[in-house]
Amino acid sequence: NAGVTQTPKFRVLKTGQSMTLLCAQDMNHEYMYWYRQDPGMGLRLIHYSVGEGTTAKGEVPDGYNVSRLKKQNFLLGLESAAPSQTSVYFCASSYEVGTLIYEQYFGPGTRLTVT
Amino acid sequence: KQEVTQIPAALSVPEGENLVLNCSFTDSAIYNLQWFRQDPGKGLTSLLLIQSSQREQTSGRLNASLDKSSGRSTLYIAASQPGDSATYLCAVRPALGNQFYFGTGTSLTVIP
Numbered sequence: 001n002a003g004v005t006q007t008p009k010f011r012v013l014k015t016g017q018s019m020t021l022l023c024a025q026d027m028n029h030e031y032m033y034w035y036r037q038d039p040g041m042g043l044r045l046i047h048y049s050v051g052e053g054t055t056a057k058g059e060v061p062d063g064y065n066v067s068r069l070k071k072q073n074f075l076l077g078l079e080s081a082a083p084s085q086t087s088v089y090f091c092a093s094s095y096e097v098g099t100l101i102y103e104q105y106f107g108p109g110t111r112l113t114v115t
Numbered sequence: 116k117q118e119v120t121q122i123p124a125a126l127s128v129p130e131g132e133n134l135v136l137n138c139s140f141t142d143s144a145i146y147n148l149q150w151f152r153q154d155p156g157k158g159l160t161s162l163l164l165i166q167s168s169q170r171e172q173t174s175g176r177l178n179a180s181l182d183k184s185s186g187r188s189t190l191y192i193a194a195s196q197p198g199d200s201a202t203y204l205c206a207v208r209p210a211l212g213n214q215f216y217f218g219t220g221t222s223l224t225v226i227p
Contacts, residue, residue: 004158031213033215035217040219041219042119042204042217042218042219042220043159043204043206043217044217045214045215048213048214050213056213058214059214090158090159092159102164103149103161103164104149104159104161104206104215105161106151106158106159106160106161107158108157108158109157109158
């Protein structure tokens with residue numbers, strides 16, 4: 001049981017390049033999330049998904065796209081990277097039982113630098 | 116929009132001391148509140164989750180309380196150890212919507 005994994009762990013991009021970050025979870029969770037963490041600003045939600053085939057915008061969605069084609073995977077895409085997207089990206093997943101939504105489990109993060 | 120604040124931003128205590136970390140939120144209509152620990156360069160590890168109907172949760176030396184009416188949660192750490200040194204974050208899920216809102220964390224250093 002690997003929990004939540006993220007690929008890659010580190011990446012350096014040039015402005016204008018594109019890339020995809022992969023998040024995978026093996027806990028059969030319905031909910032998945034992408035956050036970015038910046039110094040002094042805490043974690044901010046980029047996009048999230050409440051189930052396979054669904055996605056929704058979070059607090060800071062501009063410049064990012066996501067897809068959830070399979071329940072276990074949640075992809076975050078940057079179509080044209082900008083220096084403002086330099087950050088640490090975290091993926092998380094959680095599950096719901098009845099009306100109770102349980103805790104989030106986080107991946108180890110991807111450190112992205114855009115030059 | 117829910118605003119989550121954690122004060123102080125940094126805290127340094129001698130080993131063995133009991134300590135309290137604070138988390139405040141602006142909208143009392145919450146679904147649950149979660150406390151995390153983050154070690155440098157690492158992801159977040161869940162410590163405790165309090166549902167809106169609960170007043171507190173305990174795990175080992177950790178105790179988290181929730182007072183929705185005042186918009187506050189506290190994380191109590193008993194008999195602190197150097198291994199407790201990390202950044203502690205709280206996250207609030209509002210009653211409506213699927214988003215979690217995070218505080219900026221308290222960086223804790225426990226001095227041997």
